Amino acid sequence: MVIASTYPPNPTTEVKKTNFTSDEYRAMEETATERHEYSNGEIIVMPGGSEVHSRIGVNITTLLNVALRDTDFQTYNGDLRIWIPEFNHGTYADVMVINGEPIFNNNRTDEILNPSLIIEVLSPSTEGYDRGDKFRKYRSVSSFCEYLLVSQTEPYIDHYYKQENPNNNLWQLQTYDQIDKSIFLHSLNVEVPINEIYRRIKF
Secondary structure, three states: OOEEEOOOOOOOOOOEEEEEEOHHHHHHHHOOOOOOOEEOEEEEOOOOOOOHHHHHEEEEEEEHHHOOOOOOOEEEEEOOEEEEHHHHHHEEEEEEEEOOOEHHHHHHOOOEEEEEEEEEEEEOOOOOHHHHHHHHHHHOOOOEEEEEEOOOOOEEEEEEEOOOOOOOEEEEEEEOOOOOEEEEOOOOEEEEEEEHHOOOOOO
């Protein structure tokens, strides 16, 4: 089996087979030692993360787990796959939150359809994709309403949130570049200190 070796997907990459079915992809993921993204027939190897990337992800997951422990929201790390039906696309986020119970894709326990908050810790190889095509695909998910893009090289976070009016698709952007500030997560009604996101990170 030959798959694409670049991430994000590169249309110029030569691949011997690009028409994998979603079931072939899922079967491969069940035994794979590294994670892959599925993009409408193509399977793409996802890059590994740095120590800083991992630490920031753990910090955020811990913060949200504590803040949401007595609510209906549930926090997940990057092990649970998001399925995006409109694009026939399977991917992983660094952190996500679901409102209520997870809705599984065809009753699979490893693939969900209803993230509300998604958080990506940016890497040099994926930043453009996380900001662009991946965000576009995420926005096709009706439950998705808030997005954080967290830099791992400096205290800098882009915060996108969807306006509450269900009849429009207008997203607001707020940028944070001061570590002593806090981010109010609208979908969760929770305030998160930025210095806790970057706890034990040295710039």
